[in-house]
Amino acid sequence: MEPDCERLPRDFFARPVLEVAPDLLGCRVSHAGVTVRLTEVEAYAGMVDPGSHAYRGPTPRTQVMFGPAGFLYVYFTYGNHWCANLVCGHEGSAEAVLLRGAEVIDGFDVARERRGNARERDWCRGPGRLGQTLALGRDETGRDFCRPPLGDPVDLVVSRPQCEVDRSAVRTGPRVGVSGPGGDAERFPWRFWIDGEPTVSTYRPGVVRTRARSR
Numbered sequence: 743m744e745p746d747c748e749r750l751p752r753d754f755f756a757r758p759v760l761e762v763a764p765d766l767l768g769c770r771v772s773h774a775g776v777t778v779r780l781t782e783v784e785a786y787a788g789m790v791d792p793g794s795h796a797y798r799g800p801t802p803r804t805q806v807m808f809g810p811a812g813f814l815y816v817y818f819t820y821g822n823h824w825c826a827n828l829v830c831g832h833e834g835s836a837e838a839v840l841l842r843g844a845e846v847i848d849g850f851d852v853a854r855e856r857r858g859n860a861r862e863r864d865w866c867r868g869p870g871r872l873g874q875t876l877a878l879g880r881d882e883t884g885r886d887f888c889r890p891p892l893g894d895p896v897d898l899v900v901s902r903p904q905c906e907v908d909r910s911a912v913r914t915g916p917r918v919g920v921s922g923p924g925g926d927a928e929r930f931p932w933r934f935w936i937d938g939e940p941t942v943s944t945y946r947p948g949v950v951r952t953r954a955r956s957r
Contacts, residue, residue, distance in 0.1 A: 747901035752888040755811035755830040759785040759837035762830040764914075764934045766839060768907035772899040774877040775852040778866055782843030782935040782942045784917045786827070788836030793917060793924020793932075796836035807836040812888030814898065816878055823870025824879045828887070828900065842869050842918070842933070845941045863940045911937045921948025 747770060755762055763785040771778050786794040788807065795817065796804045806815050807829055815827040815838055831837030844866040846853045853875050857865045866872040873879070877896075887898040913935050916927035924930055925948040935942045 746905075747903050749891070749899060749901045750888070752810070752812040755828060755888065756832060757811075757830065759787050759830050759839060760932070762828075762837075763839045763932070764912055766828070766900075767912060767934060767936055769900060769902045770847070771841065771844070771876065772848075772897075772901070773882075774896045776849035776856075776876055777847050778844035778872065778876065779847050780841060780844050781939040782933070784840040784842050785932040785934070786838050786840065787932075788831070788838075791924060791930070792922060793920040793930060794836065794838075796838075797924075800836075804836065806884050807838055808834055812886060814878070814882055814885040814887055816873065816880060816883040818880070819870065824873040825869040826873050826876070826878045826882070840869055841872050843867055843935065843939070843941045843943050844872050844875075845939070846875065865941075867941050868943045907936060913937050915945065916947070918943060918945055919948050924948075 763783050766780050766783050769780050771780065788794055788796045789799060791797060796807045800808050803817065806813050809829065810833045811830045813829045815829055816824050818824055826841045827838040829838045846865050853865050856875055856877065864871065866875050885898050887900050891897055891899065914931045915933050916925060916931055917933045
């Protein structure tokens with residue numbers, strides 16, 4: 743961990759998700775040789791949030807979200823992407839922050855190898871790309887990122903630099919790709935990003951998928 747950073751304790755995450763999410767902007771996440779600076783996140787509030795995977799209660803996949811704060815929830819989507827979430831709130835609330843966009847600030851050679859021919863600004867522009875750049879997948883679900891560091895080369899560290907983000911630059915809006923009630927922009931303006939950052943993803947509304955009727 744860099745000397746000008748403070749590793750975030752469990753108490754930081756054991757708060758309501760709408761407090762934790764914007765506070766994570768500008769923070770750093772390190773794993774497997776790459777460090778990124780978060781520029782975009784989304785908040786999900788468990789069983790009171792129709793956009794959350796935990797809305798209908800615990801399942802084997804979402805069980806980690808119902809545990810204490812400070813653990814990682816990683817899910818697979820669109821057939822080839824792993825998306826990482828930091829569990830927060832109190833035990834049983836299933837609140838989590840999706841890591842949606844970030845800027846690589848260390849480990850450029852490793853990130854370039856993982857992301858191939860993608861432009862640097864696109865390495866972590868979107869949650870699937872961010873997960874790939876940090877090498878976060880199924881095996882990382884349930885990882886305790888608030889435990890004392892063990893010197894493991896693939897340790898997951900979430901830290902905050904001494905120089906924090908200017909709060910006047912933080913913007914909010916509807917979550918990307920969330921359909922149905924959870925995509926309601928007025929009720930759930932729960933995406934937070936730093937204005938002017940090129941690594942912030944483009945907004946797209948959710949699409950309600952319906953089954954085609956058989957003829």
